[in-house]
Every structure is written in C-alpha cells, then in structure tokens.
Amino acid sequence: MQDKGILDLRNLPNDEFEELWKRIVLPDNIKTQLQAQVLLELTLRTQITSKAAVPLHGIILLVGPPGTGKTSIAKGVASAAVSALNNAKVKFIEVEPHNLSSSALGKSQREIRRFLEDVITEHAKQGPLIVLLDEVETLVSDRSKMSMEANPVDVHRATDAMLAGLDNLAARFPQLLFIATSNFEGALDPAFISRADLVLRIDKPTREACEEILKDTLTAFSEKWKEIKKLMTDPKFQKVVEEAEGLDGRQIRKAVIGALTLSIDTVLNPNLLTNQMLLKSLKQAKTIKL
Structure with a gap:
C-alpha cells in the first residue's frame, strides 16, 4: 500500500x-x-x-x-x-x-x-x-x-x-x-x-513566449482540425499575441480552449474558430481577478 x-x-x-x-x-x-x-x-x-x-x-x-x-x-x-x-x-x-x-x-x-x-x-x-x-x-x-x-x-x-x-x-x-x-x-x-x-x-511569459504558447496550443488542435492552422498566419494573429501578454501560460492555453466555447457551432466544429474569438477569450481571461 x-x-x-x-x-x-x-x-x-x-x-x-x-x-x-x-x-x-x-x-x-x-x-x-x-x-x-x-x-x-x-x-x-x-x-x-x-x-x-x-x-x-x-x-x-x-x-x-x-x-x-x-x-x-x-x-x-x-x-x-x-x-x-x-x-x-x-x-x-x-x-x-x-x-x-x-x-x-x-x-x-x-x-x-x-x-x-x-x-x-x-x-x-x-x-x-x-x-x-x-x-x-x-x-x-x-x-x-x-x-x-x-x-x-x-x-x-x-x-x-x-x-x-x-x-x-x-x-x-x-x-x-x-x-x-x-x-x-x-x-x-x-x-x-x-x-x-x-x-x-519562473516568471510570466514574454511576448515571444506568449506567441509560442499560443502556436503550440493551436497546433495541437490543428492536427485534427486543419483550418485552425491558418489562424497563425493571419495578420490579425499578432493582435491575439499582444492581448495574451500579462497572462501566464496556463491562462493562455485555457483561453484558447475557452474561445471554442463562445459558440456552440465552434464546439461542434473547431474549424470555425477565429482570431476574433481568441481575442475575446483572452480579454475575458484578463477580467477575472481571484
């Protein structure tokens, strides 16, 4: 035992x-x-x-x-x-x-x-x-x-x-x-x-690290839902990276997951995820103060 x-x-x-x-x-x-x-x-x-x-x-x-x-x-x-x-x-x-x-x-x-x-x-x-x-x-x-x-x-x-x-x-x-x-x-x-x-x-991630964390999380999703990969080459993605600054790595990864829940359609088909949804989810994460 x-x-x-x-x-x-x-x-x-x-x-x-x-x-x-x-x-x-x-x-x-x-x-x-x-x-x-x-x-x-x-x-x-x-x-x-x-x-x-x-x-x-x-x-x-x-x-x-x-x-x-x-x-x-x-x-x-x-x-x-x-x-x-x-x-x-x-x-x-x-x-x-x-x-x-x-x-x-x-x-x-x-x-x-x-x-x-x-x-x-x-x-x-x-x-x-x-x-x-x-x-x-x-x-x-x-x-x-x-x-x-x-x-x-x-x-x-x-x-x-x-x-x-x-x-x-x-x-x-x-x-x-x-x-x-x-x-x-x-x-x-x-x-x-x-x-x-x-x-x-171990401090909160830098801007470069935030981008790497976002890309790593999105890449994991894109292995099954291929359209998600396009988000990372979209010019709007840099706004997403900018919004991620100030969050810790766990918050960033959970915000990506949270972005899927902004729409029932996106949960059923993650290929519908957009950078605008990621941006909104990251903004929400910053409003939560425990």
Whole structure:
C-alpha cells in the first residue's frame, strides 16, 4: 500500500513527463541550466568527497506566480535529465504535502520526520531518486513570520524537522534530489532557500513566449482540425499575441480552449474558430481577478 505522503510514484524516464518538457516554453539557456543542474546532482555529486568545500544539498527550488508551469517544469526536467543518461533508471516520487501537515499539536513534526526517515530513506536505498516537493511552503514556512492564527511553536518544529531531515538525507544519499516549487517565495524559511543548490524564478511569459504558447496550443488542435492552422498566419494573429501578454501560460492555453466555447457551432466544429474569438477569450481571461 502506497504511503499517504506519496501522491505519485513512477520510474524515469517517462513519456508523459517528456511531453511536458517539450511543451514547456522557457528560454533555451534556462532549460539547459536546469537540466544540467539535475545531471550534476545525479552524477558529479556522488564523486565529491569534501562536503565542506562543495556544499551540495541536493535541492533545486523553482519559485514564481501560479500558472507559470513550475510543477510541469519539475517533472519534465527530471525525465529529460535521466534520458540524457544512457540506460539510466531513476525513481520519481511526488509528495502530497498537505497529508504531512496537521493542526494537531506536534503531529506535523512527527509526520514529516516519519516520512523522511522511513519512506524517502527506503526508496533512496534502492537507487537514484528524484522527489518533487510541490507547494513546499506548506512544509518549510518562514519561522520568523509565524502568526498566532496557527500554532507557531508547532509550525516552527515542523520546519525544524524538515530541515534536519533534508540535511540527514543529503549526507547519506548523494543520488537523492529534491525539486521544490513555491508560489510564495516570501513564505519560505530562509534556511531552506539557502540550502538550495539552484534557485530559479519562473516568471510570466514574454511576448515571444506568449506567441509560442499560443502556436503550440493551436497546433495541437490543428492536427485534427486543419483550418485552425491558418489562424497563425493571419495578420490579425499578432493582435491575439499582444492581448495574451500579462497572462501566464496556463491562462493562455485555457483561453484558447475557452474561445471554442463562445459558440456552440465552434464546439461542434473547431474549424470555425477565429482570431476574433481568441481575442475575446483572452480579454475575458484578463477580467477575472481571484
């Protein structure tokens, strides 16, 4: 039976994750640096003997606003890096952080310690392992900002347990890598951030990236509905790209889907989609403030 702290468990490389990596729109230098960092953690780190001179903790941290693809990036780069290692097999675990935190006094601390010492340790003993810590602020909240709404002592101890556990695992398993994501960089404990071997900010896409995301989404539709391909060569398409600026990648892709729903006829026949409909859907996306 799978532990409640594990949301997903699979082997890498993985076709689904590889597809995510291909679809992710990031500057080439950022994708290269990120993949190289994962490779370094899985290879060179095992050969370094002086931990004091080369302090690698086996943590990569991705921060940025919601919808910018941090989780997809984490999964994608994990698989892409393993693919670059000929015939390598690496296990992948996605952690369910909310199952490790609790309002009961002392329970979060105990659950975190148990999960790291028992579950992660057991998998790490079997070979190279990449662990995704999504919404990591749930587990390593900034101890200096604890309010009385939560139990500050309990949250403090939970963060202590997480940091101590990560240090212990880093010392014992040089082929164990944590990739953490957070929408709230300011909520993270500075001691956790300082442990990260690489911190990358994933911001909303540039105009060029917006265009690439739009084209990627429309191209996926055009594989079945050929007329959609013509939208991308229409001069009006640049107005669509301009309207997409300021949205995150997830919002842009969902706005393309939303454009189809502006007409029942278009849902029944996506070939009827127009740039005007895309423009309207993107404008609607900008009016939604949560």
